[in-house]
Amino acid sequence: MSISTIDPAVAESEILDPRILLERRERRLRVIMPIVSILAVLGLWEFLVWYNEVPHYLIPAPSLIAKTLVQDWSSLMQSAAFTVKLTLLSLGLAIIGGVLLGMLFALSRTVEMCLFPFAVILQVTPIIAIAPLILIYVSNTFFALLICAWIVAFFPILSNTAIGLRSADHNLRDMFRLYQATPWQRLRHLLIPSALPYFMAALKIAGGLSLIGAVVAEFVAGTAGQNTGLASRILESSFRNEIPRMFAALFLVSVLGVGIFLVTSWLSHLVLGHWHESEIKRET
Amino acid sequence: MNAASPLPKAAGLTGAPVLIDMKDVSKRFANGTVALRGMSLQIRNGEFVSFLGPSGCGKSTALKMISGLLSFSSGSITVNGHPAGESPHGSDIGYVFQEATLMPWATVFENVFLPLKLQGLGKGEAKARVEEALSMVGLANFARSYPRELSGGMKMRASIARAMVTKPKLLLMDEPFAALDEMTRSKLNDEVLGLWRSHGLTVIFVTHSVFESVYLSSRVVVMAARPGRVVHDIALPGADTRTSAYRMTSEYTDNCRLVSNALEGTMDHVDLNH
Ligand SMILES: Nc1ncnc2c1ncn2[C@@H]1O[C@H](COP(=O)(O)OP(=O)(O)OP(=O)(O)O)[C@@H](O)[C@H]1O
Numbered sequence: 001m002s003i004s005t006i007d008p009a010v011a012e013s014e015i016l017d018p019r020i021l022l023e024r025r026e027r028r029l030r031v032i033m034p035i036v037s038i039l040a041v042l043g044l045w046e047f048l049v050w051y052n053e054v055p056h057y058l059i060p061a062p063s064l065i066a067k068t069l070v071q072d073w074s075s076l077m078q079s080a081a082f083t084v085k086l087t088l089l090s091l092g093l094a095i096i097g098g099v100l101l102g103m104l105f106a107l108s109r110t111v112e113m114c115l116f117p118f119a120v121i122l123q124v125t126p127i128i129a130i131a132p133l134i135l136i137y138v139s140n141t142f143f144a145l146l147i148c149a150w151i152v153a154f155f156p157i158l159s160n161t162a163i164g165l166r167s168a169d170h171n172l173r174d175m176f177r178l179y180q181a182t183p184w185q186r187l188r189h190l191l192i193p194s195a196l197p198y199f200m201a202a203l204k205i206a207g208g209l210s211l212i213g214a215v216v217a218e219f220v221a222g223t224a225g226q227n228t229g230l231a232s233r234i235l236e237s238s239f240r241n242e243i244p245r246m247f248a249a250l251f252l253v254s255v256l257g258v259g260i261f262l263v264t265s266w267l268s269h270l271v272l273g274h275w276h277e278s279e280i281k282r283e284t
Numbered sequence: 285m286n287a288a289s290p291l292p293k294a295a296g297l298t299g300a301p302v303l304i305d306m307k308d309v310s311k312r313f314a315n316g317t318v319a320l321r322g323m324s325l326q327i328r329n330g331e332f333v334s335f336l337g338p339s340g341c342g343k344s345t346a347l348k349m350i351s352g353l354l355s356f357s358s359g360s361i362t363v364n365g366h367p368a369g370e371s372p373h374g375s376d377i378g379y380v381f382q383e384a385t386l387m388p389w390a391t392v393f394e395n396v397f398l399p400l401k402l403q404g405l406g407k408g409e410a411k412a413r414v415e416e417a418l419s420m421v422g423l424a425n426f427a428r429s430y431p432r433e434l435s436g437g438m439k440m441r442a443s444i445a446r447a448m449v450t451k452p453k454l455l456l457m458d459e460p461f462a463a464l465d466e467m468t469r470s471k472l473n474d475e476v477l478g479l480w481r482s483h484g485l486t487v488i489f490v491t492h493s494v495f496e497s498v499y500l501s502s503r504v505v506v507m508a509a510r511p512g513r514v515v516h517d518i519a520l521p522g523a524d525t526r527t528s529a530y531r532m533t534s535e536y537t538d539n540c541r542l543v544s545n546a547l548e549g550t551m552d553h554v555d556l557n558h
């Protein structure tokens with residue numbers, strides 16, 4: 001044979017190595033950079049507070065917030081657990097309700113036309129304006145808070161599920177018809193997979209919204225006492241002028257929000273990573 | 285050219301029973317486009333019919349109506365004696381769409397497995413058949429790939445494998461090989477011919493290639509646009525015994541000339557400004 005061939009092993013290692021290295025570097029940077037920048041901001045904060053001798057009841061230094069966090073750990077954790085419970089329950093109910101109603105909407109235009117206006121009204125009315133009413137009508141405070149958080153998280157799931165279930169490719173629909181798929185097969189193998197990208201996008205939004213709903217509702221309720229969430233700790237600290245404790249509770253709310261965001265993003269990647277454009281890393 | 289006789293002469297196998305009977309079928313879309321007007325066509329069991337015609341003349345529309353996926357405005361279509369789309373053996377039709385139409389969330393294997401899955405077969409039972417269909421189109425090594433990892437031609441081949449996997453009695457193919465290279469195309473041409481001969485299939489094959497239609501079919505239906513209709517119906521006997529040597533014969537070149545003249549006649553009617 002006179003045709004020269006290229007040794008694939010050599011070619012591959014030569015072509016791929018710099019790229020793999022670059023990718024590894026990028027992955028490391030993606031973890032390190034946010035940490036470094038947050039640490040830098042905290043350091044600057046600490047320094048400015050110390051240098052300008054800002055009193056702690058105005059802006060506490062990060063070190064003082066951390067100390068408060070440790071001191072009040074048990075009470076803050078109790079409140080955090082309450083808020084987590086409220087958030088996750090409302091998100092769970094929003095998923096169940098949104099998906100079921102979304103399926104109903106996708107099945108029947110008539111149902112959609114009848115019910116959609118109510119969903120929109122619920123969505124556009126600020127929760128902070130409805131919350132006092134709900135708190136009056138529902139005697140159990142926890143249920144009232146749950147309803148408020150649910151209303152906020154429910155809409156994106158509902159509307160995206162309904163749109164997603166309708167978004168299946170029309171040629172694929174034709175194919176399912178040609179092979180005489182049963183309604184269940186169509187739902188299971190065509191409509192649900194087509195709706196998943198829409199649903200995951202809604203889940204990311206609803207996750208954050210359910211936390212916001214839980215906190216806002218508690219602010220409106222203004223409940224005090226043992227069995228209350230982080231919003232009550234913030235209110236309470238504000239009344240007592242315990243600003244470091246307020247910051248500590250605020251910090252925990254942020255951590256919760258970031259946690260929810262990370263979990264929903266990870267879920268989305270898990271479900272869509274192998275096929276959907278939004279989660280695929282393009283090769284350049 | 286005198287080929288533009290308005291009534292096409294009947295062509296095709298004379299003895300076999302009629303499988304598809306289109307009578308005076310018209311299709312008007314909701315936006316007012318008249319895609320077909322007064323199309324009549326009889327296709328007998330075991331024929332290999334090519335639809336040839338300018339872009340937009342209604343070839344895909346006709347195919348969709350025969351499969352029962354698209355309704356028509358007037359006329360009638362029966363397949364095997366049943367109104368189109370109402371056959372009790374719907375899965376006896378294989379359809380290769382003009383686009384590959386694969387499920388992006390499923391592997392090539394799962395995509396090809398789908399028709400069998402919808403018929404209620406388990407993965408274990410179907411595995412051999414799916415693998416057979418995949419190796420026929422040369423995708424045996426890509427069973428675990430996702431559609432986005434395939435080239436355009438490979439996607440099309442996966443879609444062909446999916447249409448073949450149920451061993452359909454009637455195979456409808458809408459420009460299946462348009463995106464393929466010459467070698468693959470010629471290999472798949474022979475594959476389809478082989479299937480047609482050995483399984484007693486009936487094939488309707490939409491193409492823009494005169495050579496392909498002459499090489500493959502026992503009958504070429506030439507259509508014209510605005511409105512879509514049949515203008516020529518050309519029988520090409522001997523299709524069931526052709527070998528690839530047929531491409532070297534003068535009969536082949538003569539037939540190509542005949543069909544391409546007929547096709548040119550249709551271009552008179554096309555107003556490219558509309
Ligand atoms: N859904 C639709 N709504 C309105 N008009 C349509 C629709 N689908 C097709 N048409 C029209 O019907 C005519 C025939 O379309 P068709 O797709 O059958 O053409 P074709 O012969 O398959 O063309 P090509 O070779 O380009 O695939 C075209 O003029 C097109 O504009």
Ligand SMILES: [Mg+2]
Nearest residue numbers: 343344382458
């Ligand atoms: Mg077409």
